[in-house]
Each structure stands twice: as structure tokens, then as C-alpha cells.
Amino acid sequence: MVGVGLIGGSLALALRQAGAVREIIGVGRSRENLETARALGIIDRIGTSLADAAHEADVIVLAVPVAAMQPAMRELALHLAPATIVTDVGSTKRDVITCARQHLPEHLGRFIPGHPIAGAEKSGAAAAFANLFQGRNVVVTPLPENETEAVSRIASMWQTCGATVNTMSAQKHDEIFAAVSHLPHLLSFALVEDIAFRANAKELFSYAAGGFRDFTRIAGSHPEMWRDICLANRDALIREIDTYQSQLDRLRGMLEQSDGKSLEEVFGHARTARAEWLAGKQDS
Template identity: 55%
Template sequence: MLGKVVIVGVGLIGGSFALALKAAGAVREVVGLERSPQALARALELGIVDVATTSPQEAMNGADLVLLAAPVAQTARILEALLPHLEPGTVITDAGSTKSDVAATARAVLGERARQFVPGHPIAGRESNGPDAALPDLYQGKKTVITPLPENAPGDVGLVAAAWRLCGAVIHTLTPGQHDSVFAAVSHLPHLLAFALVDDIAHKPHADLLFQYAASGFRDFTRIAGSSPEMWRDISLANRDALLTELDAYLAQLTALRARLAANDGPGLEAIYTNAQRARRAWSEAIETAEPPVPGSASNQEPQ
């Protein structure tokens, strides 16, 4: 049972965390700390938070756990605001999609008190944003990656893991560097590609005609281009080096595909398509086995 939990950023990720803890009966009080009075008021109206405030001092008084659920570029600003009110027993974690930069920021801002910061990343999401997008079962059966710092106390890491388990998540552990390399390939690059494709078509002189005939394949491939541009700008820049590596590899793959297409190389194209199909099916079967859908849940949503 958690006492006081503070959610910094009461949108989809933070709001779903709060709702899940409440649904589990695992928290006494949830306090929302947010820049936007409108978002705070809506979170209070929806029952996501019990107290809404724009005051870090009020929010941090007696807090057991603090979740930063804001764009990663805001991490330094938020930690600077929280630091003067950070009590010795309070643990801070985050939900950012990059971890090396967040860990470095925590050390730079918090100094020796970075030991109270345990980085994390829930692998779940939707293309919708804001308090109204929050769901109590968003994390059911989904992975949450924790990337502990060497200076973290085992008990603090355990607290963060326990909180996510109460939300229904399955805990995995990576180093910050491992995390960023993995997610550059399987999350950040796909988002970049989806944004790029939709932007390319939108700039064509006959864009209206093209969108008129875009069907389910286009919708499925580009769904994640409906995600927050601000958030994905920050993620792309924060994980720039790893993302550039993956983008270069993908460009090489496209060049190879183009060469086969230009050479009318049907067998070569089919070989690539067949390998991709086989890998996709194996991955899908593994996911279905490891993460059985929860009736009425959002477990079919792609990770962010």
C-alpha cells in the first residue's frame, strides 16, 4: 500500500498509472502536479487525482513516490523544481522513452540525491493524449523496463517495480544504454518512418486524392503518426545517436530493395518479403503467448 503518490503530468501515461493504482486499492492519495490548469481540472474531474496543484512544495510534502510523466526534454526543469522539496524517503521515477539522457540529467540536477531517482519506461501507450486518454488497464500484461542506477538502493528499485506490478505490468531490467539501443530500433525508428510517410504524402500536390484511397494498410502503418509531435521530437533528439545508427541501417535496406526492384529481381524481393513475414509471425505468436489479452483492456495497443 502506497501512501502519497505524485504524478507530474496527468495525461495518458501518468493518468493511467494513477487509475491503475487506484483500481488495485494500492494508494491512499494521488496528487497531480501539472503546468496546465485545464489538465489538472480535468484529471480531478475524472477522478485520476485526489488533489491537483501547481505547487511543487505542496505536492512533495510527505510523498512516497513521484512519477515524472512529461516529455523527456522537461526532465531537468521538473527535477530542479522538485529538488528543494525532495524528502529523504521519497523515490522519484519516470516514464520517459529514453534513459541515458534522463539518467545523466538526474545526476546533473540532483547530485548525490540521484540515488533517489530510479529510471523506468512503461512499454504501453496509445496515439491519444491528455487526461481523457487515461485507462486503468493500460499496463495490464505489458512490459515496464527499469534501468536502475548503480547508486540506487535496492529497496527504492523494489518500490518502483512493485508500483508497476500493481498496475499489472511485467518488469524487465536493462541498463540505460541497452534500453536506448533496443528502442531506437523497435520504437523510435518506426515512429520516425510513420511521421515521414504521412508528411511526404501530405506535401504532394494530389494529397487529397491519395488520402481518399488510403485504406487499412496505410492506417495500420501510420497510426503512430497520430502521437504527440512534441513528445516524439524530444525522444528523437534525446536518442539521436542510436536512432541515426538504426536509420542508416534502414536506408541501406531500402537501397538494397530499390536495386532489386530496378533490376526486376522478383526472387530477391520475395526472399526479403518471406524472411520479414516469417519474423513478423514469430514475433506476433511470441507476444500473444507472453501477453494474453485482458478482456475489455487496451492491451492491443502498440508500445510507445
């Protein structure tokens, strides 16, 4: 497990709980976090290096920020056994696949790109829990070169953790998540940033309540990780910002015209769409 944070640690715990692994070796930048992971029973031992762990692994999971994929793959390329399956949990896929094509060209048959649609605002091994993926979606974006057996093993790994596995192209993945994940995070960060730097920020925050808390919950997410995600999916995210800006301009026009009827129609449609989305999630 390369990166034993919330996602990597939770995956390790889920697989251990299911009895699906013999031994889990943890590799990462923070010795303190790895010691925590070992103490919590998330990993069996700490790998002295990525090279050391790669020699012994049947499956390697790259659970690092997307900007860290390139150096990780560069190092892995020197030490991978031919039969080892490599997968990732990155929130963007086209950039990760580009890295794999650059650094793992001889191993593309057994590199399976993936993205679990699960998370929380907390990070690190201490935040990990085994049920994180129960009832959640995992997207796999197979490559033309992928071996069927390797794709099946990664799909089975996630299903063992309680997840539903879906497949799609990397481009479609990045476009979808720019709209429903990356843009909402950007907006949440932007609102808190705007309020925080006003002269009367302290007063504004003192009156903020449930609505502000709900809207800004995801602004508590890891800044480094979200910096990397936004930059990695820059083009799709910029398109979503432009679309959202058009919607704000439309709403501004309604306010300027005191067009209450149109405002209510927008709010009503949004409320209905959200209710249908929630009902669909409960039924699935």
C-alpha cells in the first residue's frame, strides 16, 4: 500500500476484515503516519522503500496524491515483477494514465486505473475505517492494453470491500467528476476564502450557522490533495466554472429585475432534482 491515509488505510482495513490478504506492507512519506498505521493494525509492516515492497507484492495500490503518481511510478518501474498488478485510487484519470504510459510502458497490461468514490474531510491513517467503501461506487477506467484477468482481480478487490464497480473511459470520468466533485470543492474553498479575508470576517463567521456549515463542509478537505486534483483536471474544471458562472449571471439578472417567479422556478427545479437524486441513491 503506497500511501496509508484515509483511502489506502481504509482499503487495507476492509481487505483485512474480509480475510482477503495475507500481508499488507505500507510505504509512505511520513514515518509517524506509518507507525500509526502499524499500531492500528492497518498494515503488518513498514516497507523500507518502494523498491523493497515492490519485489514482494502481488498487488500494489498507489494511494498517493495525483501529483505524486509520477515519482512513484518512476521508482516502481525499476523494481516491478512481471506478474504484479498495479492500480491507483486517483481522483483524476487521464493524467495518471499519461504517467503510466510514460513510466510503465512494459507493464500497461497489468496497470488498472481506478477511483473509489468515497472520502471524508479527515486524512491520515488514524482517519481510516473498514466500512468506507460499503455501498459506494468505484470507477475503473481500463486501458486497451489491460489483461482481462488483472481487471477482474481489481474489480473483485473493490467488491470484496462492499463497493459497486463501474467502468468508463478516462475522459468521461474526468468530465463527470469535474462537475459533481471538483467544482463543488472549488466553490466551497472559494466561499470560505472570500469570507475569511473580509474586514468583518470575525463578525460574519460569528453568525454563520447550519447552511454555511453544510455548504462549506468540504472546505475542510486536504488542501494539497485538492490543489493537485484541480490542476490535474484543469481543462474540464475551467469549463465547469464557465458553465456555473453563466448560471450565476442568469440568477443575478433575475435579482436585478426582481423576477421572483423565475427565481422560484430555479429553486423549485433544483429542489426536485436534488430530491430525485437522493431517492435514487436510497433505492440503489
